Amino acid sequence: MGAIIPILMQLFETVPSMVKAGLDVADLVSGAVKTTKQIGTSVSPTDEEFKALAALAKEYDDDFDAAVAARLA
């Protein structure tokens, strides 16, 4: 379970270049979800892992909010 954060980080770094290449976004989302679900089924996550995921999720929440603010300004 502890491996999920680096794997997610690698995934997140890969996705933008895939989008720029014009790949199908539905496939990307589906692949990302399957990856996280596959990893997430093994062991119950610890409190530390929840904290690490919370930090990562907040970072991406902030990125989304900033992009939306710029797009709809």
Added chain:
Amino acid sequence: MIRTLAIVAALALSLAGCNAAQIAQAPIGQMTVDDARNIIYTLKSSYAATEVVATQYVKLPACEKPAAPPLCSSAPVVRQMVKLRDSARAAIYGGEEVVLNSSASTPLLSAAIAAAQNGYASFKIITETYKK
């Protein structure tokens, strides 16, 4: 780029046999705190991954501009994404709070998980709707 494409293709193939919905099918009446923790953790991870793709969509050139490229973002779609993202976030973050409170009852856990699953599903659908 070819190397990256190969990695993604290999990842997709390796995941083809994965029963992605398995974790979401824990019997409601028998849900344990561990089940709930697994599900909410997975949902939040999936939500974050989906949000990255949504952000990339939002950052594309505006479709409303003259001579917009084929790969562009539409303002109405962005607004809809924002609404569904906010709903998903509220449901998932709220569900996480319930799940991490170990004294929560099984019905409460189940309700929190169901709300989070529904919230995430809507956000995923709108993100998947966008295609090149």
